Amino acid sequence: MIIDRVSDKIIDKLKKTSIEVEYKPGLDRESLLKIIENYDVLIFRSRLKVDKEVIDRGSRLKILARYGIGLDNVDVEYAIKKGIAVVNAPKASCISVAELSIGLMIAIARNLHLHIDYVKKGVWSKGMFTGVELYGKKLGIIGFGRIGSRVGVYAKAMGMDVLIYDVKDLSMVMDIVGGKQVDLETLLSSSDFITLHVPLTPQTYHMLNDKTLSLVKDGAYIVNTSRGEIIDHRALLKHIEKLGGVALDVLEEEPPRSSHLIELIKHPKVIVTPHIGAETVEAMDRLADELVENIFEAIKWCLNS
Numbered sequence: 001m002i003i004d005r006v007s008d009k010i011i012d013k014l015k016k017t018s019i020e021v022e023y024k025p026g027l028d029r030e031s032l033l034k035i036i037e038n039y040d041v042l043i044f045r046s047r048l049k050v051d052k053e054v055i056d057r058g059s060r061l062k063i064l065a066r067y068g069i070g071l072d073n074v075d076v077e078y079a080i081k082k083g084i085a086v087v088n089a090p091k092a093s094c095i096s097v098a099e100l101s102i103g104l105m106i107a108i109a110r111n112l113h114l115h116i117d118y119v120k121k122g123v124w125s126k127g128m129f130t131g132v133e134l135y136g137k138k139l140g141i142i143g144f145g146r147i148g149s150r151v152g153v154y155a156k157a158m159g160m161d162v163l164i165y166d167v168k169d170l171s172m173v174m175d176i177v178g179g180k181q182v183d184l185e186t187l188l189s190s191s192d193f194i195t196l197h198v199p200l201t202p203q204t205y206h207m208l209n210d211k212t213l214s215l216v217k218d219g220a221y222i223v224n225t226s227r228g229e230i231i232d233h234r235a236l237l238k239h240i241e242k243l244g245g246v247a248l249d250v251l252e253e254e255p256p257r258s259s260h261l262i263e264l265i266k267h268p269k270v271i272v273t274p275h276i277g278a279e280t281v282e283a284m285d286r287l288a289d290e291l292v293e294n295i296f297e298a299i300k301w302c303l304n305s
């Protein structure tokens with residue numbers, strides 16, 4: 001059963017096998033709990049929590065397949081304990097997310113959102129908002145995995161100096177990467193641009209909060225394409241005036257309803273996109289291939305165990 005909007009390609013690929021596919025995009029939690037007992041494989045995105053209750057009700061469940069990367073909405077440990085395989089598609093959208101991160105960095109540095117808005121309203125805004133270049137600036141990358149390292153390559157090509165904060169020791173690859181691994185405090189206090197690429201875990205939840213945001217340099221720009229919960233948005237609103245600008249593809253609450261989030265979105269120093277990091281033709285195409293391959297690997301694993 002597929003409970004979220006996915007590309008036609010993945011449905012076609014699965015239907016060509018002996019797997020019976022039921023496509024129910026937008027299925028709500030109550031309905032999911034009522035019918036999950038009838039399915040062996042659940043394909044889902046980040047909308048609903050696949051927690052203990054869902055897993056316990058899924059008495060036939062053998063595979064949980066996350067259509068995307070982040071597994072923060074899945075109780076992976078509990079699923080594995082119950083013998084259920086958990087798969088995702090970690091590689092498919094890396095290029096798209098890295099490109100969006102650089103795009104957001106340029107957009108916020110050049111106030112593109114304001115100019116686009118003014119020009120559409122008939123005001124020729126030339127001279128109203130002067131931007132800054134990325135060239136020669138320090139970029140702090142928090143989380144140097146698949147996406148963060150690619151952002152690093154693009155940033156180096158644009159003449160930025162790269163600082164990296166990651167829990168992994170990256171000293172062996174630093175020469176190749178051409179960046180410098182530093183602690184979080186050093187990264188925050190010396191970067192002109194900061195970009196976030198860590199997974200959402202108890203350790204990364206509100207990593208940027210009132211205390212850490214107060215370390216960020218005046219006039220610095222922050223880009224987040226990872227997970228909304230990595231930043232405390234109330235604290236971000238508190239610190240917004242001292243920042244150069246903020247560009248977010250992810251929010252603590254999606255879609256946003258809380259008044260502090262609405263205030264943040266409407267702030268002229270803020271750009272928000274609606275979680276579109278992986279929303280490209282190419283990423284969706286790769287995602288279908290990668291996820292189906294991983295589902296079949298999991299089926300083999302189920303048959304052999």
Ligand code: NAD
Pocket residue numbers: 069070071090093094097142143144145146147148165166167168197198199200201203204225226227249250275276277278279
């Ligand atoms: P990855 O696992 O390849 O890399 C994450 C890196 O973060 C690793 O190097 C890891 O060592 C580091 N890390 C983990 N915990 C840390 C901590 N506490 N402090 C510092 N570093 C830590 O992940 P990825 O594929 O590069 O994905 C990065 C993020 O992008 C994830 O949050 C993912 O959910 C998000 N994402 C967003 C979109 C979108 O649509 N905007 C799409 C895909 C992925």
